[in-house]
Amino acid sequence: MAKVLVLGAGMMGTAMTVPLTDNEHDVHLVGTHLDGHIIEEIHESRTHPKLRSAVPVSVKPYPIAGLEEALRGVDLIFLGVNSLGVEWVAEALGPLLTGDVPIVALTKGLVGDGQKLTLLPHVLRNALPSSYREEVRLAAVGGPSIAGELAARRPTGIVITGSDQTLLDEVASVMRTSYYHIWTSTDVIGVEVSVALKNVYALAVGMVQGWMERDGIDEEGDVMHNMAAAIFAQALCEIAYLVDYMGGEVENVYGLPGAGDLYVTCMGGRNMRMGRLLGSGMRYEEAKARHMADDTIEGAELALAIGDTIEAMIERGDLEGASLPLLRTVIDIVCHDAPVVFPWDRFFTSETSLHPPKRS
Amino acid sequence: MAKVLVLGAGMMGTAMTVPLTDNEHDVHLVGTHLDGHIIEEIHESRTHPKLRSAVPVSVKPYPIAGLEEALRGVDLIFLGVNSLGVEWVAEALGPLLTGDVPIVALTKGLVGDGQKLTLLPHVLRNALPSSYREEVRLAAVGGPSIAGELAARRPTGIVITGSDQTLLDEVASVMRTSYYHIWTSTDVIGVEVSVALKNVYALAVGMVQGWMERDGIDEEGDVMHNMAAAIFAQALCEIAYLVDYMGGEVENVYGLPGAGDLYVTCMGGRNMRMGRLLGSGMRYEEAKARHMADDTIEGAELALAIGDTIEAMIERGDLEGASLPLLRTVIDIVCHDAPVVFPWDRFFTSETSLHPPKRS
Numbered sequence: 001m002a003k004v005l006v007l008g009a010g011m012m013g014t015a016m017t018v019p020l021t022d023n024e025h026d027v028h029l030v031g032t033h034l035d036g037h038i039i040e041e042i043h044e045s046r047t048h049p050k051l052r053s054a055v056p057v058s059v060k061p062y063p064i065a066g067l068e069e070a071l072r073g074v075d076l077i078f079l080g081v082n083s084l085g086v087e088w089v090a091e092a093l094g095p096l097l098t099g100d101v102p103i104v105a106l107t108k109g110l111v112g113d114g115q116k117l118t119l120l121p122h123v124l125r126n127a128l129p130s131s132y133r134e135e136v137r138l139a140a141v142g143g144p145s146i147a148g149e150l151a152a153r154r155p156t157g158i159v160i161t162g163s164d165q166t167l168l169d170e171v172a173s174v175m176r177t178s179y180y181h182i183w184t185s186t187d188v189i190g191v192e193v194s195v196a197l198k199n200v201y202a203l204a205v206g207m208v209q210g211w212m213e214r215d216g217i218d219e220e221g222d223v224m225h226n227m228a229a230a231i232f233a234q235a236l237c238e239i240a241y242l243v244d245y246m247g248g249e250v251e252n253v254y255g256l257p258g259a260g261d262l263y264v265t266c267m268g269g270r271n272m273r274m275g276r277l278l279g280s281g282m283r284y285e286e287a288k289a290r291h292m293a294d295d296t297i298e299g300a301e302l303a304l305a306i307g308d309t310i311e312a313m314i315e316r317g318d319l320e321g322a323s324l325p326l327l328r329t330v331i332d333i334v335c336h337d338a339p340v341v342f343p344w345d346r347f348f349t350s351e352t353s354l355h356p357p358k359r360s
Numbered sequence: 361m362a363k364v365l366v367l368g369a370g371m372m373g374t375a376m377t378v379p380l381t382d383n384e385h386d387v388h389l390v391g392t393h394l395d396g397h398i399i400e401e402i403h404e405s406r407t408h409p410k411l412r413s414a415v416p417v418s419v420k421p422y423p424i425a426g427l428e429e430a431l432r433g434v435d436l437i438f439l440g441v442n443s444l445g446v447e448w449v450a451e452a453l454g455p456l457l458t459g460d461v462p463i464v465a466l467t468k469g470l471v472g473d474g475q476k477l478t479l480l481p482h483v484l485r486n487a488l489p490s491s492y493r494e495e496v497r498l499a500a501v502g503g504p505s506i507a508g509e510l511a512a513r514r515p516t517g518i519v520i521t522g523s524d525q526t527l528l529d530e531v532a533s534v535m536r537t538s539y540y541h542i543w544t545s546t547d548v549i550g551v552e553v554s555v556a557l558k559n560v561y562a563l564a565v566g567m568v569q570g571w572m573e574r575d576g577i578d579e580e581g582d583v584m585h586n587m588a589a590a591i592f593a594q595a596l597c598e599i600a601y602l603v604d605y606m607g608g609e610v611e612n613v614y615g616l617p618g619a620g621d622l623y624v625t626c627m628g629g630r631n632m633r634m635g636r637l638l639g640s641g642m643r644y645e646e647a648k649a650r651h652m653a654d655d656t657i658e659g660a661e662l663a664l665a666i667g668d669t670i671e672a673m674i675e676r677g678d679l680e681g682a683s684l685p686l687l688r689t690v691i692d693i694v695c696h697d698a699p700v701v702f703p704w705d706r707f708f709t710s711e712t713s714l715h716p717p718k719r720s
Contacts, residue, residue: 143590144585144586144589144590144593145586146585146586149584149585149586149587150586154572154584154586154587155584155586155587155590155702155704156586156587156590157586157587157590157593157704157707157708181590181704181707183708212514224509224514224515225504225506225509225623225624225627225628226504226505226506226509226510226514226515226516226517226624227509227514227515227516227517228623228624228627229504229616229620229621229623229624229627230503230504230515230516230517230541230616230620232619232620232623233504233517233614233615233616233618233619233620233623236614236615236619237614237615240614253614254593254596254597254600254613254614254619255593255596255597255708256589256590256593256708258593259592259593259596259614259619260589260590260592260593261589263585263588263589263592263593263623264585264586264588264589267585267588267589268585342515344515344517344541347517347541348517348543348615348616
């Protein structure tokens, strides 16, 4: 039995307490500065505003003010904040740690600084106090893991990644249950780039539905799977290109972190909702403001976080633009309020692509 | 403008007449011996019993008795029979041809003879008259291409494969329209193995729904995408293993023929319906007899066509059984009436797998 702290009481952080308590760990769930009402609700009724499943009775909920107390003696920390909260986490947690407690990021993302792309675990590490920045052991989670399903104990399979196999094995044994199936991989780039990019590509798959409806092609009621499937395949090719470019292995692109996580993300949720709005003809700024102002749309956030950098890297010749027609399209749509136009002629064509079928 | 014959008036063969006539080709649609009523219906009303879209006015429908007449002067033949009909086709068509008309197979499949697996285009070639068997130019089509959508002129993207790039380019130019996006690949094994196997793996993804419903895990109404996504990812890994084993390139596994076609096949249809019945606890023989007696379930047909051979190849050590836990599970279920049990512990574990995340 371990003493485990989960920081962030969003859906994923809270869902993670279910397998952890099923494994009889002592679980402290600490809300961020934005999660006060959630912690209160859990405290009062063992419910979570967005999860249907009950929060396990043994979970100890803390507001952010209780972080220091909650941290006392913990063996392992899970970060359940969204991708925008990583630097906040480093500030909140950094001064309270000494570097001997491993951190597992549930958060996914990439950050662009105009020059290059950085994986979220690296952003986290860089933001921690220099006294233990280099030594702290980090791991991250990737794969199809919709929080509501995990909390309902429905079978879920994920990959834990990090450079330290011993840590990965430890974390896996802390998390694994009869319904939570865990594999490990030391290919951090392959896993992290895949799980980050799946959001932006799911947005593209989501556009298909709206695009078809707008053109009245959907009148007979069938869903447009041929087109969604082609976009899905193009997405995998582009993720493979970027993983390879950044030095990762393409195997994870085709396993749980890439194909698996993209699949689950295409089955519903906020990326798909926004995609449909965009496909129907609405521009991003209007769709966000009018329909999803209060929602974090991970795919759009990622496009905004890396769009300028991707464009600059292509401009400089660091990235091959012909290998990323779909990503460039989504960046145009989200970052520059462009209309949805699918560049069919540029799909599956790149000579540098890992996927060489020729468009004759 | 070419003179084109489509043999087989099922959904796919008939749907193919839409882009062909849009390209102003002279299209002869010949029903098989089982398609008499379809040809009659097309003749009388330009409708097809299973397609919602009208059959183009310029398509000339022929019963099988008119095959010889319909063949006169054709430049290209498309085969739209299902995978069970390939040898019938060779018998019907063989004596009427001289080998100078290329054949494009819309049919997908693999055949096992107890010793090895053979691609359907090769089965076709072997069944043609020896006088021109070796010379006849063959191509085949793979990728997400639900017939009803193609007939409705919804965007669809596919790969044409064959060993003769000149033929592939010719066929592509005959088929390509503004909504039918065509790429080519000379990796016949990669394309054909992917598109054949997607059916058997879609059956496995379909089982998830029924399995969850049976266990009452679905009570809260969410669809079980984490689990379906994990099965989807395992399927891609196994397809990659088999493509690699047979000498193909894994790139097509992750493009339109593999990931794209598997995606579209998981979105509905007969494989998914049968999968759901199986997952709910019904054995294959009962489910087939009671609920889908008149349906061709491509995934089950493939399992029956290759099951014994796969088992024998594993037994002999030709195939690595640890790389195919999901395929073996489906074979057990379909060929040996076994109950649905998902072998999580054997997923993503193979040392010979192309996908090395370790299950620690």
